[in-house]
Amino acid sequence: MSSFDAVVIGGGLVGAALSYGLARRGLAVAMLDEGDLALRASRGDFGLVWVQGKGLGQPEYARWSRRASVQWPEFAAELADLTGVDSVYSRPGGLLVALSEAELAGYVEMLETLRREAGNDGYDYELLDHRALSERLPGVGPEVPGATYCPYDGHANPLRLLRALHAGFVAKGGRYFPEQAAQRIEAHDGGFRVHTEARVFDGARVVVAAGLGSPKLGAAVGLAVPVVPLQGQLMVTERSAPRFDLPTNLVRQTNEGSFLLGYSQEDLGFDIGTHAPTLRDIAWRCSRAFPFLRDLRVVRAWGALRIMTPDGFPVYAQSVSHPGAFAVTCHSGVTLAANHALDVGGWIADGAIPAEQACFGLERFDVSPAA
Ligand SMILES: Cc1cc2nc3c(=O)[nH]c(=O)nc-3n(C[C@H](O)[C@H](O)[C@H](O)COP(=O)(O)OP(=O)(O)OC[C@H]3O[C@@H](n4cnc5c(N)ncnc54)[C@H](O)[C@@H]3O)c2cc1C
Numbered sequence: 001m002s003s004f005d006a007v008v009i010g011g012g013l014v015g016a017a018l019s020y021g022l023a024r025r026g027l028a029v030a031m032l033d034e035g036d037l038a039l040r041a042s043r044g045d046f047g048l049v050w051v052q053g054k055g056l057g058q059p060e061y062a063r064w065s066r067r068a069s070v071q072w073p074e075f076a077a078e079l080a081d082l083t084g085v086d087s088v089y090s091r092p093g094g095l096l097v098a099l100s101e102a103e104l105a106g107y108v109e110m111l112e113t114l115r116r117e118a119g120n121d122g123y124d125y126e127l128l129d130h131r132a133l134s135e136r137l138p139g140v141g142p143e144v145p146g147a148t149y150c151p152y153d154g155h156a157n158p159l160r161l162l163r164a165l166h167a168g169f170v171a172k173g174g175r176y177f178p179e180q181a182a183q184r185i186e187a188h189d190g191g192f193r194v195h196t197e198a199r200v201f202d203g204a205r206v207v208v209a210a211g212l213g214s215p216k217l218g219a220a221v222g223l224a225v226p227v228v229p230l231q232g233q234l235m236v237t238e239r240s241a242p243r244f245d246l247p248t249n250l251v252r253q254t255n256e257g258s259f260l261l262g263y264s265q266e267d268l269g270f271d272i273g274t275h276a277p278t279l280r281d282i283a284w285r286c287s288r289a290f291p292f293l294r295d296l297r298v299v300r301a302w303g304a305l306r307i308m309t310p311d312g313f314p315v316y317a318q319s320v321s322h323p324g325a326f327a328v329t330c331h332s333g334v335t336l337a338a339n340h341a342l343d344v345g346g347w348i349a350d351g352a353i354p355a356e357q358a359c360f361g362l363e364r365f366d367v368s369p370a371a
Contacts, residue, residue, distance in 0.1 A: 004030045004175075006348065007194045007203030009182045009217060012042035013158065013333035014340060015209035016165035020079075021345015023172035030201050031174060032194065034181040039212050039229070039270065042162050042333060044304025046234060046262045047254075048247055049335045051152035052094055052125065053110055059117045060359050061313050065332070066121075068339045069152040075338035076156070083167035087156045088255050094153025095128075095137065095248040097289050098145055107148045125150045137244050139292045147248070155247040157254065158334050165337070177201075182210070185220050187322050192221065207348060208327045211307045212270075222321035226365050227329055229305035231268040233278050235261040237296040250286050251293070259293060261286040265306075272303045306331045309365075316344060316353055316360040324351065327362065 004027075008019045011033030019031040051069050055062025069091065076089040098104035108127055115123040126149045133147050134140050170176060180196040185206055192206040208218045214225040239257030253259050264278045279301055287293045307329055309315060314330035326348050330336055347353050353361070 002030065002199070003202040004028045005203065006030075006205040006207060007032065007192065007201045008207040008209055009194060010209035010211060010213070011166070011176065011178070012040055012209070012211055013162055013165070013337055014211070014328055014330065015207070016162060016169060017333075017337040017340035018207055018209055018328060018345050018348065019174055020165050020169045020172065021341040021343075022349055023169050023174035024341070025346060025349045027349055029169070029174045030177060030203065031169060032177045032180040032182055032196065032201065034210075034213065035179040038181075039272070039305055041211055041304050041307055042158065044232070044234070044272075044302055045158050045334060046260060047155050047158045047252065047334055048094065049089065049091070049154040049156055050094060050332070051335070052096055052148065052150035053107070053114070054332070055117075056110060056113060057117075058311075058313055058359065059119075060356070062114055062118060062123075063121065064314075064339065065335060066152055067343075068336050069154065071338035071342055072154065072156075075342060079164040079168050082171050083164050085160055085164035085167055087161040087164050089154060089156040090245060091152075091154030092245050092247075093149055093151040094155075095133070095147040095149050095246055097133075097137075097140070097147045097248045097250055099143065099285060099288055101145050104146050104148075111148055111150070124152075136246060137248070139243055139290050141289055141291045143288050153247060155252050156334060161334060161337060165341070182217055185217060185325070187221055187325070192322075192325060205324045205326065205348060205351070208325070209329065211329065212305060214327060214329055218325075218327050221325035222319040223317060223325060223327040224362060224365075225315060225327045225329060227307045227309055229268075229270055230308045230331075231264070231266045231271060231303055231305055232262070233264045233274050233282065233301065233303045235279060235282060235298045235301040237261070237293065238299050240296055243292075248289075250289050258299075259296065261293070261298075270305065272305060274301045274303050311364070314360050315362060316347070316357055317362040318351075318353055
């Protein structure tokens with residue numbers, strides 16, 4: 001049996017960011033991952049580090065997303081210095097591109113509400129009409145009435161980020177155990193045992209960060225994590241000359257020249273396939289917004305499963321019945337990676353989630369039967 005200060009279950013963007021955050025504080029950490037056949041959102045996402053529109057009705061989540069945007073430059077530089085792996089992060093701001101006047105009005109209403117809810121924190125955004133938008137986004141189509149611009153937004157290469165987190169974790173002394181699917185967690189005096197088929201990992205703390213595998217694992221230690229899959233499909237084009245560095249809700253150009261076209265949101269259970277009608281819809285919306293895309297070949301399309309809580313907000317929870325057991329999940333694992341490494345890793349190391357983050361606890365899902 002191997003003993004650690006913390007055993008993190010899940011080596012996706014969430015588990016890896018937390019593991020890195022714990023290891024950079026000097027804890028001895030084991031990060032277990034199920035392996036290549038697992039459902040892995042982190043290998044299929046769009047790569048936005050996005051704030052615009054996040055946290056409607058939950059100002060703490062809006063603040064949390066903005067904090068990520070503030071922390072990302074330092075976080076990306078730290079990882080690159082440590083590992084030599086560049087996450088290709090940039091924060092030029094981002095655009096919600098509208099395909100109709102009604103859609104544009106909806107974006108403005110949403111951002112005005114966020115501005116009101118932000119109070120003294122303020123919330124910057126600009127409304128761009130077609131002409132102003134064309135200056136910032138060469139090639140935008142004539143049918144686009146405008147967009148909203150938010151300076152907090154950016155993008156990164158999510159696969160490189162994942163690689164950097166794993167490399168940074170190992171550089172800080174962490175130990176990665178791939179192909180080790182946790183089968184159960186057993187609590188004992190002073191800690192937890194995580195059983196895989198072949199091994200047992202002993203940890204003073206255990207962190208359930210297994211994405212869609214979390215509900216099954218957390219239950220044994222009082223962590224009922226109510227997540228479900230929400231499918232998304234994406235496409236990527238062949239490379240072409242740089243056009244714009246500004247990421248948008250529909251399309252972003254990578255530093256290598258490809259355009260990523262996104263994305264769908266469908267309840268398809270655990271289906272990770274691609275489907276022609278969905279891809280057609282994505283292609284139609286993206287090429288209306290950016291007609292030049294019609295001249296580029298799509299080289300790959302894929303589906304992946306988001307990990308969704310009922311209200312769409314993240315979970316940062318410590319078990320009441322089994323202190324020392326934590327659950328962490330979210331559907332913005334690229335955006336929040338900086339916070340997970342720099343903040344949440346510290347909370348878990350200290351054994352306490354700050355009171356102001358209680359809104360992200362599991363208690364919010366406890367619904368008492370009506371009297
Ligand atoms: C189409 C799409 C687009 C997205 N776009 C963005 C975006 O632009 N910006 C953004 O911020 N986020 C985006 N996301 C969300 C982001 O990808 C996820 O929030 C993030 O990847 C979640 O990371 P995770 O580690 O929780 O989950 P996963 O990547 O699913 O990782 C979970 C890990 O747990 C492991 N595991 C499961 N069960 C066990 C077990 N029993 N034992 C051991 N290991 C186990 C699996 O092997 C897996 O590696 C997008 C997601 C999708 C699907």
